[in-house]
Amino acid sequence: MTDDATAAMRYKEIIALSRGSAENLRAWELARAEALTTEIEEAEAAIEAATERETRAAERATRWWKMALHNIQGLTWLTPGDDPRPVPTARAAYLERYLEEVKPSYQELVQAVLALGWRAKRAAAKQRGEQPPA
Numbered sequence: 001m002t003d004d005a006t007a008a009m010r011y012k013e014i015i016a017l018s019r020g021s022a023e024n025l026r027a028w029e030l031a032r033a034e035a036l037t038t039e040i041e042e043a044e045a046a047i048e049a050a051t052e053r054e055t056r057a058a059e060r061a062t063r064w065w066k067m068a069l070h071n072i073q074g075l076t077w078l079t080p081g082d083d084p085r086p087v088p089t090a091r092a093a094y095l096e097r098y099l100e101e102v103k104p105s106y107q108e109l110v111q112a113v114l115a116l117g118w119r120a121k122r123a124a125a126k127q128r129g130e131q132p133p134a
Helices: 002-072 092-114 119-127
Strands: none
Touching: 002 092
16 A cells, blocks of 8 residues: 555545534534523423412412401501512512411401400591491
8 A cells, every 4th residue: 555545545534534523513513402492491481480470479469468458447547558569589489388478467467457346446437437336
């Protein structure tokens, strides 16, 4: 075998290796692009689910707040605070726990309003200029 034949064989071998490397790189890039597309779709679905969950939680908190306001509307001496606002430091993983803490607090408020008795209700009606209950 001559040096020219050996050099030509070596050149063909190098070209075949570089072509194989280019094909492997292209296959890896296509697989990675597909994996990234899947990850983006999963992230978008997670964002959509979190947004829906946040909306439901806000609606639920607003509903509890309105019910609490309704319970104390006759108590003129009690001024309600500001409407509830999101807490940026709250942990999303504890959302259900946070929401479950609202119900007992609301029930305590209802019991406190009911425990005021007829005297407090009569005084509140008198302040509003209504006929006090008998």
